[in-house]
Amino acid sequence: MSIENIRQFIKEKAEQFGAKTDNEFNKPYVERNNTGQEALKDNGAYFGFIHPEEEASGPFHDFSLTIFPNDQNKPWLVCLGIGSSGFKNDYELATYPGLRRLFSKLTDERGFCKSDFSDIETSLPKSITGNLDLQHIKNTIKTYTKVLPTCQIVDDPESEEGKKLIAAFVAGYAKLRDWPSNKDHRKAVSEALEPFLKSETVDxxxxxxxxxxxxxxxxxxxxxxxxxxxxxxxxxxxxxxxxxxxxxxxxxxxxxxxxxxxxxxxxxxxxxxxxxxxxxxxxxxxxxxxxxxxxxxxxxxxxxxxxxxxxxxxxxxxxxxxxxxxxxxxxxxxxxxxxxxxxxxxxxxxxxxxxxxxxxxxxxxxxxxxxLKPKAIKSKQFFNEDFSRIQEIFDWYASSTELNLQPGQGYFIADTEEEMKNRIRYEIFPLIKEYLQEGLLRNAKEEFNNYFSIRINLSLFE
Structure with a gap:
């Protein structure tokens, strides 16, 4: 299995997801590559992306996209990591429920997802540290055991399934770093995540x-x-x-x-x-x-x-x-x-x-x-774009309790664009404003304000 092929793969995916690597003064990430022969002998080999404000070598802060490879045709470990220096810019981001919600859907029984992404004191469970499939990198995992909030075993990173999972982790990191800046970027991210976020259609x-x-x-x-x-x-x-x-x-x-x-x-x-x-x-x-x-x-x-x-x-x-x-x-x-x-x-x-x-x-x-949870419905009268945007904000910022406040699909049914704008102006806007006045969904206030300012030219803070 070629480490260089996967390095190139994740960089290509990053660009698809909106990471503009040709901007010398505003880099989307710093790439780390510690995959020399000595490192690959279970001595801390890894590669991936770190916060754009960090250095290319030495200890670093904040969230990273980290892959622990090997050259023995054995399973790899794909992770969202945290630099060994802890948090500098990303602590607030670590507290957003949506971050954990997203990555928990990318892991299965052969992975792990912490209940608190701001926790850098708790070690990985034995299901990872003692996993027989990962014995070839057990010392490397032990080194970083407290700073891996989520990880997933990948048996063959160059297989279709392996690339699909790695692409999903890159897409999750793209959302975390807010790389997407246009519809094509957002579509690419959605397509990479879709196989893991699909929910069964239930009657x-x-x-x-x-x-x-x-x-x-x-x-x-x-x-x-x-x-x-x-x-x-x-x-x-x-x-x-x-x-x-x-x-x-x-x-x-x-x-x-x-x-x-x-x-x-x-x-x-x-x-x-x-x-x-x-x-x-x-x-x-x-x-x-x-x-x-x-x-x-x-x-x-x-x-x-x-x-x-x-x-x-x-x-x-x-x-x-x-x-x-x-x-x-x-x-x-x-x-x-x-x-x-x-x-x-x-x-x-x-x-x-x-x-x-x-x-x-x-x-x-x-x-x-x-x-009964809010869900998209198939109808010509259903304004899916508005529903999806509100759902996205709730999913990223709302606590488990606050998810119970998300307006349901009934709010997004209208016969015309003008009727939908009126529903937003006179129903959804006052509802969200009331939530914020009660101290709910505070972290989402700027996202909501941006949505309403663009959609109906109203500000929550006038």
């Missing part, structure tokens, strides 16, 4: 339907615009169920959902009449029509005080309840020991609404939780 309604058959009571959770309510209704249609619908809010009470009394406004004298809540109506129908499937959809389940709304029926939400001797009174002359087999509940929960009540662990145990 969410079908998955939810299968989960409902197994668990009976489920919550569809996700950011706004991800189609939670639409999916719930679609599942009910697929099953052919009789559907009951209710939406919770801050004032929803036990009497609204289960049973209460209300003034009879049709009489001149003050009288009260019994009122079956939406749950009781659905349950009663299920009991009376045991041959029909019945689904109760509860929209925005966490907008209400659930302890007050559910009351004693909380006990009934056990999808595999044994025969119970406890009778729960739903309404006068209406008691049940357990919920009937033909009765199911689909609830929805907006994960972006930070003002909502936290769902307690006891209730969580009684429901299955299915997350």
């Amino acid at each position: 969410e309604a079908e998955e939810v339907k299968n989960l409902l058959n197994e668990r009976k009571y489920i919550v569809l959770q996700g950011p706004p615009g991800t189609g939670k309510t639409r999916t719930a209704k679609s599942v009910a249609d697929k099953i052919g169920a009789k559907t009951f619908f209710t939406q919770f809010h801050a004032e929803t009470s036990f009497s609204d959902f289960i049973f209460g009394i209300r003034p009879d406004t049709e009489n001149q004298e003050l009288r009260y009449r019994e009122n079956l809540g939406s749950f009781s109506e659905a349950l009663k129908y299920a009991v009376d029509h045991s041959n029909e499937k019945v689904i109760l959809i509860i929209d925005e389940i966490n907008r209400a005080n659930l302890s007050n709304v559910l009351g004693p029926i909380f006990y009934l939400f056990e999808h595999k309840m044994d025969v119970s001797t406890v009778e729960i009174e739903i309404a006068p002359n209406f008691k049940v020991k357990q919920l009937p087999e033909n009765f199911s509940v689909i609830a929805t929960m907006n994960t972006a609404d930070r003002s909502l009540a936290v769902v307690d662990f006891a209730l969580r145990r009684r429901f299955a939780w299915y997350t």
